[in-house]
Amino acid sequence: MTSTTRSRATAVVVGGGPNGLAAGALLAKAGLDVTLLEAADEVGGGTRSYDGLLPGLLHDHCSAIHPMAVGSPALRELELERHGLRWLLPEVDCVHPLDDGTAGVLMRSVAETARLLGPDEDRYRALIEPSVRHWDTLAGEVMGPLLRVPSHPLLLARFGLPTTLPAVALARLFRTPQTRALWAGIAAHAFRPLGRPLTSAIGLGILVSGHAAGWAVAEGGSQSIARALEKALREYGGRVETNVRITDHRQIPAADVTLLDLDPGQAAAIYGDRLPARTRSAYRRFRRGPGA
Ligand SMILES: Cc1cc2nc3c(=O)[nH]c(=O)nc-3n(C[C@H](O)[C@H](O)[C@H](O)COP(=O)(O)OP(=O)(O)OC[C@H]3O[C@@H](n4cnc5c(N)ncnc54)[C@H](O)[C@@H]3O)c2cc1C
Structure with missing residues (x-):
């Protein structure tokens, strides 16, 4: 043909x-x-x-x-x-208020956010800024399939190393309760106990992409x-x-x-005996997190 x-x-x-x-x-x-x-x-x-x-x-x-x-x-x-x-972009992306009336505040600009975080300014910039600067290249790596050879391994490693940390460990980098609160609220999107390894990944992904592209909401x-x-x-x-x-x-x-x-449990139910036995039982064992 x-x-x-x-x-x-x-x-x-x-x-x-x-x-x-x-x-x-x-x-x-x-x-x-x-x-x-x-x-x-x-x-x-x-x-x-x-x-x-x-x-x-x-x-x-x-x-x-x-x-x-x-x-x-x-x-x-x-x-x-x-x-x-x-897409609609707010002037202030996110605020984490504390009981004493202060707050951790996230702005679109890394420099402005870091300035508002006072004593944590340099650490915040060092952690976030390099990945934000290269987000256009990094986005394809971070959002692409997990099992493949990365096209930009060094860039990915620079972003990826802190993501392996428990969010609690990364919080210790910061000095003020405002920065820690801001980080904790964002990292909590991992929907896992924040002392577990890799719980920094979702928070860093949200922060870096937010600084690069904005915390957008869709009109309507x-x-x-x-x-x-x-x-x-x-x-x-x-x-x-x-x-x-x-x-x-x-x-x-x-x-x-x-x-x-669909989730793996649904895939196992739909394909039943057509899946190899090991795959089927791995899919059936898949546990949903609280957020999905
Ligand atoms: C409370 C909450 C808040 C969230 N907030 C955010 C946020 O602010 N920003 C963000 O980026 N993400 C957020 N998320 C995550 C986001 O909603 C998900 O990542 C996204 O919806 C996943 O999309 P999906 O297409 O993979 O699956 P889903 O959105 O779950 O879509 C699956 C679709 O499959 C259909 N379906 C299911 N079973 C069958 C079947 N047997 N046959 C045919 N169709 C079927 C369902 O009806 C559904 O339409 C949030 C999630 C939750 C739970």
Whole structure:
């Protein structure tokens, strides 16, 4: 069969959270014929919003602040602004108040944040500034697949070494309660006891990407991100089917590529005996953290 007569490769994405939508839209942009299957009556998963709590209040179900998304090379490729997404950047990114009326304050600029942190100015800059300066290059490394040879190993190592520390150990670098409180609140997004190894990783990722790209919120709630992704997927010819809950692999249409935007336990339930025994039991043992 020649390339001109060959039919398009096909892809099925199960789950229409932001990751499934982004994967589907990127595959469709690359020319694949994509179908996305979503169990709920609308796509979005953790990036949905709800206006039924109080009149006039738009409430994000899960994600609200998106420093990683606004700086994501993959999302940039999808030009979501063309599909109605508008990022809003606050003047002050984040504040951690203390009982004595003072606070740890995070600003977009590293220099301004460090200045406000007083005695911790130099340490904060030394920890954060090099990675912020190279974030454009680093973002692809940090957000890419874990198991691969990095293209910028030294840069990744410079960012990666402090991420291996427990957040509690990294807090000891800082002298003031304001800096420690700011760090603790951000590091707590790891949703693990902060004395465990690697609990600095999420906090440093949020801080560095936030300084580089901003602590953005989506105008109209985080649902605007999902809607823009869905529009991008459709623009590239993809299809979205909602109210389709996959419980068995035989429900999934045959395709060249099948992606599951699900957790390992769901994957084990759907593929059952088709998975190698060791993989199946590892997937079944997967424990969810409190945040997901
Ligand atoms: C309380 C909370 C606050 C958060 N705050 C932030 C934040 O401020 N900033 C940030 O960046 N991140 C935040 N997050 C994390 C963010 O929400 C997740 O990282 C993100 O939603 C993960 O996207 P996903 O596409 O991988 O999965 P999900 O968003 O979970 O999407 C999975 C989708 O699959 C569908 N699905 C499930 N089972 C099936 C099935 N069997 N068949 C078909 N479809 C199925 C679901 O309905 C859902 O739409 C927060 C998370 C929580 C819980």
